[in-house]
Amino acid sequence: MTDKPLVLDVDGTFLATDMLLECFWAGLGRDPIATLAASVRHVTRPERLKAELARIAGLRTELLPVNSEVAALAATALAQGREVVLASASDRTLVTRLAADYGLSERVFASDESENLKGARKARALVAAYGEGGFDYAGNAPVDRKVWAHADTAIVVGDPASARQIEAKGKEVMRLPGGWRPADLARALRPHQWVKNVLLFLPLLAGHVFVPGPWFAALIGLIAFSLAASSIYVVNDLLDLEADRLHPTKRNRPFASGKVPIGVGMAAGVASGLAALIIAAFLGWPMLGIVTLYMALSLAYSLRLKRLRWIDIATLASLYTIRVVAGALASGVGISGHLIAFVFPVFIALGAVKRITELTLATSDDRLPGRGYGRSDRGDLLNVAVLGMVGALLSFFLYSFTDQARALYPTRLWLWLALVPIGLWLVRMIRMGWLGRQDYDPIVFALTDKRGLGLLMIALGLMFQAARLWGGWLGL
Template identity: 65%
Template sequence: MSDSKPLVLDVDGTFLKTDMLLEAFWAGLGRNPWATLRASLRHFRQPARLKAELAAIAPLRIDLLPVNPAVAELALNGAATGREVILASASDASQVAPLAAQYGLSPRVFASDGSHNLKAGAKAAALVAAFGERGFDYAGNSTADLPVWAVAENALVVGRVRGTDALAGQGQNVVALPGAEGGWRGALVAMRPHQWVKNILLLLPLIAAHRFDLATLIPILWGIVAFSAAASSIYIVNDLLDLEADRLHPKKNRRPFASGAVPIGRGMVTGALLAVLALGVAAALNPGFLAVVIGYMITSLAYSLKLKRMRWVDIATLATLYTIRVVAGAAAGQVDVSIYMLIFIFPVFIALGCVKRLTELTLATNDERLPGRGYGRPDREDLLHVGGLGVCGALVIFFLYSVSDQGRALYPDTWLMWLALIPMAWWLVRMVVLGWFGQQDYDPIVFAMKDKLGLGILMITLSLMFWAAGLWADWFGG
């Protein structure tokens, strides 16, 4: 490569490991969803205008956008030796110019301006007009860059791009640079399969009703598949909405989309396919279960878009989402769910929602509000109190259920139900205490499924309930 000629860099997928149009779209959905959707629908066929409007709706934190290390090193080394390093992008100029300034690159940039979309042939023409044919080196990452490489002195190809073999065959000097590394494996990570363990909650109605038969179990297992797909689609949406907040987080900044390991577009396709799978399986089970899945997805989207930023409302919504899983299990298996169960588990999940926020705040490094949340470290005591109320409420409701007609019918040995209150209280209080001291995972349900002592306490509780129901005697005689 000639150091006397300008080095021109594409931005989206080249200098950056992300796409600023998609970044602006998801940032806009998080800040002003109606304006973002309106602009997207109105200017869908006018990409330059769309980019300008989205950039105005949701200005990006340029300093947080993930860069491609290989391309950034090339650019910064070139600039350090006095070579002009220029950004040329189809993204809007209002985003590209600050990016160049952020990294000390040339103030001369080529970008879309709201009227003209600087892509493919239009970009090639603009660069040739400025520098002449073969008057610059160019780095890009897609087939849209083929017309630009054709008129550049050297073609720097980021990642794998179809059609570049022809350039080499025509005598063009082609230099390969590494691109995004995550691929579909990274997309699987974004689906958070470890979170699927939460969907074991769909089995609670089966256990509570003592319906241990395959005719009930198999539909619930299919329900777990549907809920896992639905949850993963929402996790992807949540991560795309939370890009800026995740990049400010000490651990979440390594998530696939926040780090740029997986392209945003790939995440959008994956999320859509998962949503279709969830709704398809749900529809195949029964209309009631399909309605529950749709309600879960709508509530989850509302949580991702708005509710998670509202103090206390977010915890109530989390508890609702956990409770919906129990309702879903009843709908999938055609099992009657006790109103006592729903009233009991809701305060349990209120307590666990408080534990989730307590853990985040305890592990926070300062007193500022959590990125994208409504809490700061001064709120820890309030969260502790609400979590304690949730624990007390759950225990009182469990006791009332044990002396109700329905409770006595299913669990004749009431004194054993009272005995089960002891390990149950132990488990709940322990979870709150661990959250207070920051000794948990960021998700209490996931933590609970890996916590050996906690699982042992839960097994003791469940064993006592089975004993109270007479199930041990039915299964093993005596």
Template identity: 65%
Template sequence: MPNTESAARAKPLVLDVDGTLLRTDLLFESFWAGLAKDPIGVIRATAAHLGDRARLKQELAQIADLRLDLMPVNAAVLEAAESAKAEGREVILASASDQDQVAQLAEHYGLSERYYASDGQTNLKGQAKAAALTRDFGPRGFDYAGNAAVDMQVWEHADTALVVGKVAVATTLPEGGHEVIRLPGGWTARKLLKALRPHQWVKNVLLLLPLIASHRFDLETLIPILLGIVAFSGAASSIYIINDLLDLEADRLHPTKNRRPFASGDVPIPVGMLAFVGLLALSLGIAAALNWGFFGVIVLYTLTSLAYSLKLKRMRWVDITTLASLYTIRVVAGAAAGQVDVSIFMLIFIFPVFIALGCVKRLTELTLAQGDERLPGRGYGRADRGDLLNVAGIGVFGALVIFFLYSVSDQGRVLYPDTWLMWLAMIPMAWWLIRMVMLGWYGKQDYDPIVFALKDKLGLGILMIILSLMFWAAGLWGHWFGG
């Protein structure tokens, strides 16, 4: 009489890849990695083969050349695979992903040399996968791990069903006599919110600068600017998503960024893509409702940010100039939203400030880097720290000179009659700027200097001193409090 337990153990364990063994999808991984490497090639391949998934996967896999060893893995599924191997069972990958990628994964994790995958002609998904497995192992001749409703077509032909995450249709499997093993998987809205980087929204207080500089402290000006901040926050978050999707490999090589939701697999890439579309639509809708000038600024910011994510951030010095421009655009956006005239002196002043802070951002990254090689996805290495410090110093000096020239200009004298107080404000201003540069040099601040500045208590105190002196020079304290 046959040993049924031995027969059960002899059954191979078949693993789906996307969303099952891996906490990501190789088609979308290939698309975004390819877009960062060869955007024209990816767009052409997608347009030509969008209706032919097998061919599209093959084309994108050749363009992307993924680091499959860096892909986030479902620990519970990998543990089940290791347990099956320890029992002497064959562990086989069966995936709709391209065959070259699946073969590499099988080799990397020490799984069976036999695998099932899309080959450029057949998209091995659903019924096609079920037919291939049933042909080779027979009905109920294998156990299968999957994570999606389409896997139901395979589970129906398997013996034991390993269900990753919450799959509603899988609740009917016990009725068909299948043993069901539940494994953790899926994503949460909280993780998606983290991907939007809400802590970065504080940078959009820069939209208030034109209101403060022009002394337009009225609700008619403030409310549109606050709506503009909401629109800019949506646009910025949409770009953060795109930036993270283009930077998946670089983030996985980073000591802290490897925990970001898309890099770690906590949030599926398609969810991020839908969130991008929704946030951008919300942002443009608010912008159009405010005025077309602000709408144009939002479009300019979005296009510049996309160019930065796709190419410019990998170009030495160009990336810092672009970062400074993106910060400056926020100030222009505040003026457009509130329909406030922005001084050319203000724009000329803040640009070198943001150049200095852009250098601080790179200095911080290089100081905290664990090796001397170039930063992943960037054009800088440890050897560039001295040059970055010099450029930051030039930015600080240039900002102070421009501030002085503004204080003695006709416009400056009208808005700030007590010029000597403007000169006095330059002392804490220089202190704040130099302190920010040195904190970056020693790696003692956040990777984003603007976010750090808005959480830094001493720095905020210095900024309040500067602002108070400028209000005093403008005569606002006396106007407000009757002094």
């Protein structure tokens, strides 16, 4: 057993995240203008950038994900009476706070506004404090090789190339697991949420278009929207890191839990967004415009609008409605104002159900992290959901008297009967949200709820009967 100090790098070693990037995204959520201005102003001076972003972000270091293997190593060293010291290129105020959070040494080595303590500079500071070979050092990146060269034992976290190089020089190496899995990155892109983009096919169903060409075009549009949605999900999760870590289940999301590095997520988000725009451009300028609008409104929602009571629900409804419009643009099928007048209040109801579900599943009476609602708002949200339901059913009923409805649905009685399963489906959605038996996203829940899907299929069948489509299909 040694009594030499155990020195731990922070970003990617003791923490399963990077504090500079944490500060950047927390700062974007708190004060985006100041954060972007600081990033541009100090782009060539990382020490100043780190200090300024730390001031803006107000980062809660106790919530940051810790590498369990390194934390266990630190706990063992403390139990043996060894000094455990944090040495990081991150801002000193944050590193000092982090050390206090975990009962580590008050002595820290970190960057300040005059020096970026990284690589050779960190090595010189540690040798000056403890002497050549007077400490064990844990790090995770090639830049740490300059520090490992002066340590007694090199503790390498998830960097096998560096471990092999150090071992080749005859130095003792301890290897600890690190890195990330592609499966966790795929989970961060939320492919299960792509099912919501089946809304692009709604104009085709409403217009009774059943030829392959428009459906294929809508499918290409669905792919564009799915990639666009994934890019925004990444942004949303990075902006919501603190709120997610305070949530009973969202704390397990890939970025919040530290399973995927923030930098990797940023690269994946940019790639997904660019791919979405390229595919949309292939379908024409109108589709490119609607995808760009969707991404811009989604970004505004992530940055600000989701924190505004009631405005967030209207924005959610708008984002769902944009998908319906996109389906019409991609396929070349016209869309009527009557369809928008029906689906928008439906989406208002579902947006309210989303918040009701979150409040029902909340573990305390506090306001939802990052949202403007508390449990006392459940009644008001229920009223909004019911008003949305009534508005949608009324719009559907009034549509049945229009010239367009007479042309598409000659047998109006069947169209009126379709109101029954539609109404029952909306009641079911509201009830399941009130009881907390839904997914956090009502659209995803709706598309996996067998009873709800049964009601929708009955409604669709009745509408096809009203349109006299069954007779043609069945040869009657």
